[in-house]
Amino acid sequence: MKNVIEVKNLTKEYKGFKLDNISFNLPVGSIMGFIGENGAGKTTTIKSLLDIIKYEGSIKLLNKENKNEALKDIGVVLDDAFFPEILNALDINSIMKGIYSNWDSKLFFQYLIDFKIPKNKPIKNLSKGMHKKLEIAVALSHHPKLLILDEPTTGLDPVARSEIIEIFQNFVVDPDCSIFISSHITSDLEHIADYIVFINEGKIILNEKCSTLLEEYGIVKCKKEEFVNIDNKDYLKVRKYRYDYELLVKNKKEFKRKYKMELIEKISLEELMVLMLKGE
Amino acid sequence: MLGFIKKDLLIVKRTLKTFLVIFIFYAILAYTGDLDLSFLLPFLSVLVMMSSFSYDAFNKWDSYALTLPKGRDNVVKAKYIVTLILILITSLLVILLYSIISFIKKEPIDINMILSNFVGNIIGTILVECVMYPIIFKWGIEKARIAILGIVAIFVVGLGLLISKIDKTTLNILFDYIFKFWYIFIAIIFIISLLISIKIYSQKEY
Numbered sequence: 001m002k003n004v005i006e007v008k009n010l011t012k013e014y015k016g017f018k019l020d021n022i023s024f025n026l027p028v029g030s031i032m033g034f035i036g037e038n039g040a041g042k043t044t045t046i047k048s049l050l051d052i053i054k055y056e057g058s059i060k061l062l063n064k065e066n067k068n069e070a071l072k073d074i075g076v077v078l079d080d081a082f083f084p085e086i087l088n089a090l091d092i093n094s095i096m097k098g099i100y101s102n103w104d105s106k107l108f109f110q111y112l113i114d115f116k117i118p119k120n121k122p123i124k125n126l127s128k129g130m131h132k133k134l135e136i137a138v139a140l141s142h143h144p145k146l147l148i149l150d151e152p153t154t155g156l157d158p159v160a161r162s163e164i165i166e167i168f169q170n171f172v173v174d175p176d177c178s179i180f181i182s183s184h185i186t187s188d189l190e191h192i193a194d195y196i197v198f199i200n201e202g203k204i205i206l207n208e209k210c211s212t213l214l215e216e217y218g219i220v221k222c223k224k225e226e227f228v229n230i231d232n233k234d235y236l237k238v239r240k241y242r243y244d245y246e247l248l249v250k251n252k253k254e255f256k257r258k259y260k261m262e263l264i265e266k267i268s269l270e271e272l273m274v275l276m277l278k279g280e
Numbered sequence: 281m282l283g284f285i286k287k288d289l290l291i292v293k294r295t296l297k298t299f300l301v302i303f304i305f306y307a308i309l310a311y312t313g314d315l316d317l318s319f320l321l322p323f324l325s326v327l328v329m330m331s332s333f334s335y336d337a338f339n340k341w342d343s344y345a346l347t348l349p350k351g352r353d354n355v356v357k358a359k360y361i362v363t364l365i366l367i368l369i370t371s372l373l374v375i376l377l378y379s380i381i382s383f384i385k386k387e388p389i390d391i392n393m394i395l396s397n398f399v400g401n402i403i404g405t406i407l408v409e410c411v412m413y414p415i416i417f418k419w420g421i422e423k424a425r426i427a428i429l430g431i432v433a434i435f436v437v438g439l440g441l442l443i444s445k446i447d448k449t450t451l452n453i454l455f456d457y458i459f460k461f462w463y464i465f466i467a468i469i470f471i472i473s474l475l476i477s478i479k480i481y482s483q484k485e486y
Binding site for chain 2: 074
């Protein structure tokens with residue numbers, strides 16, 4: 001399978017932080033969710049992918065050696081960077097026509113109608129949700145093959161988020177289109193991601209198919225006296241509360257078979273994140 | 281490239297109202313004879329461009345621009361091209377304003393004075409902006425603001441001192457040369473500044 005993103009040994013060092021030799025691939029036609037705490041290295045990774053910062057290691061986008069060539073087919077939403085706020089959607093359309101040869105004004109204006117974004121209102125007067133939707137509309141309107149999105153649903157209400165998620169799902173109906181998305185809202189990723197990459201303190205601590213995580217991983221809730229009988233090779237992390245223990249297990253069926261425990265639950269990405277970070 | 285130029289021109293358009301007020305204020309002062317427009321009008325285009333850099337910085341445009349095809353080259357080139365367009369506009373405004381004032385005051389139009397103001401406007405503005413831009417691209421508009429004030433002050437005082445030290449005949453010959461070959465002199469400074477800014481921006485991280 002072809003990869004649309006190939007990251008090998010990506011390293012970037014700042015004072016007090018190091019993105020440490022990370023590698024991952026995003027296969028074509030897939031959605032990869034990139035999760036981690038604030039300051040874990042998500043934005044640094046995205047900025048490296050897009051050459052906003054210099055880095056060590058190698059990054060290949062859309063199988064193209066020339067990053068500028070690749071950028072023609074990439075739509076981007078950054079966490080906090082966009083057009084100057086005194087401009088409006090009409091201005092953006094006029095600007096983007098001069099930047100992308102395949103900019104589709106008709107599609108852009110259709111998104112503005114769908115998202116109920118006023119054409120003439122300066123960006124600074126848009127609500128946070130509208131602002132984000134405008135960024136997404138801009139990212140989609142030159143028919144990109146790859147979307148690179150940094151926290152695209154932050155600040156949106158649940159209805160708007162579900163609309164956006166639906167758009168992303170429709171986007172990958174085309175088997176040539178792929179999405180790399182970082183998000184704090186892990187429940188959104190559960191609905192759409194094919195792969196989850198979990199980064200912590202600049203290192204990738206998990207890179208797994210989302211379906212594997214949700215179907216095979218599990219949380220075991222047990223008492224202290226039950227816990228002492230569990231082999232530490234059979235769980236990934238344990239979180240100790242006063243009376244109960246929570247164990248993150250990689251294969252809940254196997255665990256159930258071995259320990260005959262009934263209280264094994266499906267895990268959500270949020271629970272996985274918390275257990276991976278807070279567990280021992 | 282066209283898109284990046286359009287973006288800067290649209291920012292100019294959106295901030296025009298504020299600068300129109302400043303322009304009218306200048307025009308009144310020029311009419312009453314209290315102000316030499318050739319000296320102050322160029323700084324109107326400097327103010328406009330600094331305002332454009334400020335909007336870029338406030339909304340982190342540079343980060344976003346780098347995600348667009350050829351963003352790294354075109355952000356810098358667009359700023360220089362828009363600068364040229366603005367200089368042309370403000371220079372034409374100087375000519376227009378002097379012509380209107382002469383007409384209202386029923387004084388003959390001094391073509392030589394207008395032309396020397398025109399050239400003075402271009403030289404002054406390009407010199408200031410060509411010094412400013414590499415500093416802004418290197419340190420960002422906020423930090424550069426202080427540096428620019430310092431540099432402009434040193435430039436004005438230094439030029440004043442230099443002129444006072446040179447005898448009038450030599451000075452006239454020097455000015456004759458500058459006015460004769462001003463376009464070459466300005467083109468060289470413009471290209472050097474552009475190349476330095478491109479070099480700085482190519483290494484820049486946002």
